[in-house]
Amino acid sequence: MSRPPLAREAVLDAFTRILVDEGERAATVDATARSAGVSKGGLLYHFNSKSALEAALVERLEKLAREDVEEIERSTEGAVAAHIRSSQNTGSALDVTILAVSRLAQNGNDAATASLRRVRELWEESLRGHTRDETALQIVLLVSDGLYFNAVLDLNAVPSPRVEGADLDKLIAAVVAATT
Amino acid sequence: MSRPPLAREAVLDAFTRILVDEGERAATVDATARSAGVSKGGLLYHFNSKSALEAALVERLEKLAREDVEEIERSTEGAVAAHIRSSQNTGSALDVTILAVSRLAQNGNDAATASLRRVRELWEESLRGHTRDETALQIVLLVSDGLYFNAVLDLNAVPSPRVEGADLDKLIAAVVAATT
DNA sequence: GTCTATAAAAAGATAGAC
DNA sequence: GTCTATCTTTTTATAGAC
Numbered sequence: 410m411s412r413p414p415l416a417r418e419a420v421l422d423a424f425t426r427i428l429v430d431e432g433e434r435a436a437t438v439d440a441t442a443r444s445a446g447v448s449k450g451g452l453l454y455h456f457n458s459k460s461a462l463e464a465a466l467v468e469r470l471e472k473l474a475r476e477d478v479e480e481i482e483r484s485t486e487g488a489v490a491a492h493i494r495s496s497q498n499t500g501s502a503l504d505v506t507i508l509a510v511s512r513l514a515q516n517g518n519d520a521a522t523a524s525l526r527r528v529r530e531l532w533e534e535s536l537r538g539h540t541r542d543e544t545a546l547q548i549v550l551l552v553s554d555g556l557y558f559n560a561v562l563d564l565n566a567v568p569s570p571r572v573e574g575a576d577l578d579k580l581i582a583a584v585v586a587a588t589t
Numbered sequence: 590m591s592r593p594p595l596a597r598e599a600v601l602d603a604f605t606r607i608l609v610d611e612g613e614r615a616a617t618v619d620a621t622a623r624s625a626g627v628s629k630g631g632l633l634y635h636f637n638s639k640s641a642l643e644a645a646l647v648e649r650l651e652k653l654a655r656e657d658v659e660e661i662e663r664s665t666e667g668a669v670a671a672h673i674r675s676s677q678n679t680g681s682a683l684d685v686t687i688l689a690v691s692r693l694a695q696n697g698n699d700a701a702t703a704s705l706r707r708v709r710e711l712w713e714e715s716l717r718g719h720t721r722d723e724t725a726l727q728i729v730l731l732v733s734d735g736l737y738f739n740a741v742l743d744l745n746a747v748p749s750p751r752v753e754g755a756d757l758d759k760l761i762a763a764v765v766a767a768t769t
Numbered sequence: 770g771t772c773t774a775t776a777a778a779a780a781g782a783t784a785g786a787c
Numbered sequence: 788g789t790c791t792a793t794c795t796t797t798t799t800a801t802a803g804a805c
Binding site: 617618619629630633637638639 | 779780781782783784
Binding site: 431432433434435511515516517544545547548550551552553554555556557558559572576579580583584586587 | 611612613697728730731733738752756760764
């Protein structure tokens, strides 16, 4: 077992950050390399092309998503509550990666779209049996999607209405009451 | 009162379509002009620059949103139900415009972000008083946002799980029951 | 592995004919 | 009003030095 290639990870981190903070158009090879502290040539040694860079980010998402589901299933709070809470944790590695990959998906990257869909199915499977019926399951997933959607807006210049603190607890309690 | 400038509207329609179907990066001045059946020079006669084109689309969103709220308030189905149903109607002019503007917002266009926020506030205001409390109001808005979020994925190559038909009616009934 | 330099294509914008 | 032609800058990618 060797140490992970640090330059590669730094480039993926920078790519993610620019995608989320400034959008897909700003996430050029040049800007990503500069932000990661390497040259364009250096970046293209690790990732042969722009699409290879994108594909590597999608792979990272799949890995993080599997870990997230495992953690929710170990949670003592209850799967529904843990899932909603996890959806609002916009700082986590999984969340920024989802946002970054959704930027790729929205620019026609089909692998990114398919991956986001798989992540949602992972969640759906892990929640099934924890809600009173299928409709309730869909409500939980939609509230979770809604939290993400607003996180997307929030990460732009204008802040969006975040649900947090006591309000988040109330929201979770209401969703749990309505769906389990 | 003169007739609306048809070429201008055709260009905005084409710009919207490309933004939604292929993403912001594909929505170049050149591609938009071609899709609208005019030349690049012709497009830039009506819109002095790319940002002017974007600004015009944001203006169109504001107009459509005001009309949507007025319609929901006239609805006999109840404001919550009418709003959720309206959120799933991904074919409407308002919906594609929201998706198009959200592509702009996600690429750093602050006016687009602010406009999406205003639209959400318009909805929030029009629903206030129609739910049992503030938490319930947030759930309605989040479910609605979640439906949009999935519509975004759905409009890419890979289809996402749409809630429709009888399932949509069940979802609406459950949300109404949980929030009003 | 990482760099600089450069090629090749695509982007936004302008000029001027019609 | 709408077009073609052209300019400038940016973007992806390659070549080759270190």
